[in-house]
Amino acid sequence: PVKVECARSGRTVEVPAGRSILSALQEADVPVAASCREGVCGTCETRVLDGEPDHRDDILSEEDRAAGDRMFVCVSRALSSHLVLDV
């Protein structure tokens, strides 16, 4: 599981392997807007404050991916065991 710390809402949410970060956050009542849930529309864009995202979206360029400061939580996961998001 990945631990996702939500800097703004003060929650920490555990995301099991088969689950999207988006659905885990929404279930914990952390507000994140979403639309396509497939990594193509950009609605769920979230700032990454710490940790290493594992980008699975079709939006970011290679450069954006390497910068690692934002992610699309409907499809992207984490390479680190811990992420801190600006939500």
Ligand code: FES
């Ligand atoms: Fe569309 Fe995440 S909801 S990119």
